[in-house]
Amino acid sequence: MVQWTDFERATIQNIFGKMDYEDVGPAAFGRCLVVYPWTQRYFGNFGNLYNAAAIQANPMVAAHGKTVLRGLDKAVKNMDDIKATYAELSVLHSEKLHVDPDNFRLLADCLTIVVASRMGSDFTADVQAAFQKFLAVVVSSLGRQYH
Amino acid sequence: MIKAQKLPFAASSFKWINAQDAAMSLSAKDKANVTAIWSKILPKSDDIGDQALSRMLVVYPQTKTYFAHFADLKPGSAEVRKHGDTIMNKIDDCVNHMDDLVPYLSSLSELHATKLRVDPANFKILAHSLLVVVAAYLPNDFTPEIHLSVDKFLQLVALALSEKYR
Numbered sequence: 001m002v003q004w005t006d007f008e009r010a011t012i013q014n015i016f017g018k019m020d021y022e023d024v025g026p027a028a029f030g031r032c033l034v035v036y037p038w039t040q041r042y043f044g045n046f047g048n049l050y051n052a053a054a055i056q057a058n059p060m061v062a063a064h065g066k067t068v069l070r071g072l073d074k075a076v077k078n079m080d081d082i083k084a085t086y087a088e089l090s091v092l093h094s095e096k097l098h099v100d101p102d103n104f105r106l107l108a109d110c111l112t113i114v115v116a117s118r119m120g121s122d123f124t125a126d127v128q129a130a131f132q133k134f135l136a137v138v139v140s141s142l143g144r145q146y147h
Numbered sequence: 148m149i150k151a152q153k154l155p156f157a158a159s160s161f162k163w164i165n166a167q168d169a170a171m172s173l174s175a176k177d178k179a180n181v182t183a184i185w186s187k188i189l190p191k192s193d194d195i196g197d198q199a200l201s202r203m204l205v206v207y208p209q210t211k212t213y214f215a216h217f218a219d220l221k222p223g224s225a226e227v228r229k230h231g232d233t234i235m236n237k238i239d240d241c242v243n244h245m246d247d248l249v250p251y252l253s254s255l256s257e258l259h260a261t262k263l264r265v266d267p268a269n270f271k272i273l274a275h276s277l278l279v280v281v282a283a284y285l286p287n288d289f290t291p292e293i294h295l296s297v298d299k300f301l302q303l304v305a306l307a308l309s310e311k312y313r
Binding site: 055112118119128 | 201202205206222275278279280282283284286289290291292294295298
């Protein structure tokens with residue numbers, strides 16, 4: 001089981017408590033599709049992903065960004081058993097969506113960068129360490145049921 | 148030059164594929180993006196370099212193994228600051244050598260390969276730390292398109308640095 005320090009718990013609750021999911025979700029997901037264009041392979045039915053401007057204006061991208069963030073919220077509320085919380089989602093991503101789990105890491109990196117840009121100097125090294133540890137657990141849990 | 152191939156699936160999303168681009172070289176747009184954001188990075192280069200290195204040592208503690216000879220690895224220590232400056236200054240210089248990174252970094256590559264022997268996986272880690280700091284300092288300028296170009300640029304710097312490894 002993952003051990004969380006008090007600082008890490010407080011940091012995660014604080015970041016997500018202050019976060020505007022409707023802003024950060026679309027920003028992070030859209031950024032991922034731009035910076036790592038091969039991730040677009042899973043979104044053939046999203047319409048126009050032709051360039052950065054189109055991606056950022058795409059309503060399906062925005063909607064999916066919000067979906068992803070709301071999914072992350074489950075882990076925020078269940079930090080002591082993220083693995084179990086995401087077991088079903090992991091099966092879904094593996095068996096139904098066939099997503100290469102490396103993509104979770106790419107999205108996590110984009111999310112870190114968006115959060116850094118929103119928090120500025122408040123995103124200290126210690127805060128970043130806690131945030132990335134949380135995302136690493138999420139990413140690992142999402143990949144757990146792949147076989 | 149081999150032209151873009153016709154692909155049977157979602158071809159529009161893959162317009163960037165052709166044999167030349169397969170190595171992810173920098174397009175004219177990438178170079179312009181990197182130059183543009185670097186004009187904003189340069190005035191804060193020392194702080195950004197220091198932050199990136201300090202942060203890396205905290206967030207990825209395994210990177211400290213390369214600095215056992217530093218007396219103080221805490222963020223903001225004099226040694227860390229100095230080394231952050233050294234690294235950042237060189238990356239700043241690379242912006243002026245985007246067309247000849249491999250020859251430009253040849254002797255540094257030799258140093259990293261034979262003397263420092265830094266596992267190249269760590270170049271990615273430092274690159275990520277740098278991107279995070281740039282995002283925090285320049286949130287409005289670090290758009291997804293700029294992020295893409297800078298990420299490619301840093302990857303190519305890392306590749307040039309790894310040239311002499313084996």
